[in-house]
Amino acid sequence: MDATLHLAQDPDADALLGRSPLAALIGMLLDQQIPMEWAFKGPRTLADRLGTDDLDAHEIAAHDPEAFAALLSEKPAVHRYPGSMAKRVQQLCQYLVEHYDGDPEGIWRDAGSGAELLRRLEALPGFGKQKAQIFLALLGKQLGVRPTGWRTAAGAYGETGSYRSVADITGPESLTRVRAHKQEMKAAAKAAKTTGSR
Template sequence: MDATLHLAQEPDADALLGRSPLAALTGMLLDQQIPMEWAFKGPWTISQRLGADDLDAHEIAAYAPEAFAALLSQKPAVHRYPGSMAKRIQQLCQYLVEHYDGDPEAIWKDAGSGQELRKRLEELPGFGKQKAQIFLALLGKQLGVRPQGWREAAGAYGEAESFRSVADITGPASLAKVRAFKQEMKAAAKAAGSGKA
């Protein structure tokens, strides 16, 4: 993997996301209940606290859980819920070690189709259907991973020229469009909810 991503909106953190499959997966895992930039800066913060240039699934999987939770809890914390996210990251890394010899790229290297890749992503700890579809769209749109049928497997997130998720963010302008889309969705959901009352 060697791409330029703009998800953390910080050069060093984005450079790590673009070269490290595990960093990109970890950022996607962290992307819940906190601002996107905070989530995608997390992998870089973790690598710095580990004193490494990259993240290693074997190292994180074997790390003492209490110590890893403490690492994520240091100020500034990596996530709003650093303890539970530390556990999830370790579960993800343990799964990668067990099923892919610690190599996250193996998830998509030989995937025969978009559906197969989505299934593999959905099997990852902490990845449901939506997270798997968004990550699949990110792989296809920005990282050049395009097995047959990847757009269809990514659902609406795979649509060209859409601004629905992190898969569509390539800079400040697209970030603003994705934020606007998310606000529209929240407003529509709120309106639908109040209409039922």
């Protein structure tokens, strides 16, 4: 995997995301309840604190849980909830070690279809259907992983020319468009809630 991503809006962090499947997965895992750039900068911060230029699932899985939580909690914290996210990151890495010998690319390398790849992503700790579909769309749109039917499996996130998620961010302009889409969705959800409670 060697791609140019623009999710962290930080050259070093984005370079790691583009070459390390594990960094991309961890960034996706962290992408909740905090700004997207903060989430996708997390893997680079974590690598720096581990004293490495890459991330290794075996190493993270075997790390002392308290010490690992402390790494994520150092200022600036990797996430708003560093303790619980440290646990999730370790669970993800433990799953990768157990099912893919620590190789994240094993998730998609031999996936026979988009539907199969989606099932594999949904099975990852911390990945629900929406997160799995967004990551599948990111794999297809920006990382060249395109098993048969990947767009269909990714749902709306797989649509060409859409600006719905991190899968569609290729620079500052597309980031602005994705942000605008998310604001519209929040406003629509809020309006529906208000209407429904009358």
